[in-house]
Amino acid sequence: MLLVAVLSCVLIFVDSRFDYLDKVRHALGSALTPMQWLSNLPRGVVDWVDEVTTSREQLQEDVDAMKARTLVLERKAQKFAFIMAENGRLRELLNASGVVDDTVKVAELIGVSPDPFKHYVMVSKGRSDQIMVGQAVLDSSGLIGQVIEVSEFASRVLLISDNSHAVPVQVNRNGVRAIALGNGSYDFLELANVPDTADIKEGDLLVSSGLGGRFPPGYPVAEVISVQHDPGQPFAKVTALPKAQLNRSRLVLIVAKHLSDIDGQDADNGEESASIPTPGGTE
């Protein structure tokens, strides 16, 4: 008993301070992936029954709706190509580094955190799909979180709503920067240390600012739902509703990091931020 207790304490200590155990974790985690798949089976069955029992008319309706939506999105994309090109030219004029479009991998949700105090999900892509720790994860409407652990065929994604998570954001309207903290609830994030005078209003869209170097800039994170000024408090209390459907998405997008870009970025980050202080101007 004593031996076992000492061993576990050593394990806990080593695991919390160093990353020697990542290999062990990776190996065991990969071996246990079938367990994760199995745990998702009931949900899979429900989905399957749902799919099988959908009527033809319903499916036809869905397809029609999707076609209409594709059209709308394609129209936007046409403009987008033009705007991207224009943006590129303007950046060249400013001597800023070009913007590289991110490539994404689609992954399926295979499990959610069993512990209500921890917000993470398991997704179906792992090291075999070149997923790495630190990649940002999105759904169709916004940022979900980041990859924190990778095994061979699955990886663990920490949600932006987890207690221990924070995203550097900026207000889309005017570029005011802030940090959005998760607080263990799917329904809102809090902005940390916002001065009372900061220009943040209800309804403002918060997008990732890319300042931490972890998240790519420009993805929607949350929408401000309330701003409270309390004269007794040093900071305003700002809460925001996450744009992504944190507890609903079935398919997620994992943003691939451009390795060469990151290397280059680290090198010229210093000079660039000195000359052009545009937020989100890196990458």
Added chain:
Amino acid sequence: MVATRASSFFIFFCFSASFLFSILALPSAVSYLRPEWVAMVVIYWVIKSPAKVGVVVAWSSGLVLDILEGNLLGVNALSLAVVAYLVLIMHQRIKLFPLIQQSFTVFLVVGIHLMIGHLIRNVVGDSVSGMAYLFPAFTSAVIWPVLYLFIDKVTLKLR
């Protein structure tokens, strides 16, 4: 109750099932009440066959649970080892308890298991406020008689 000689395979199966149940997706309203399946299976088998399932088995199963849940390695391992140790000390008495009294013991032991996990998480700075983390102790105690009779029955059938 019945003195059964359960096969190692069945014990292994019980543990696998408990892992599965402890990571099964639940609606978020209910997930606060998820019973501690692995802890209960450890308690059951330590009572039933202390020669086979002891501190080391409990420790290894805790390690597996840590990896499945993405905890720090060793948190559940330590607390489940403590659970096994406590139950091992008094397994001969617990065996003779009526089910209600057993439930109460399970409540205490699972509570200790949860508190150890909570303590460690607080020490490494990943803290959760409030007492909600103790709810599984209640549900585990409520489920215990059902689980106990169920595994008893299956073991009898398998013999």
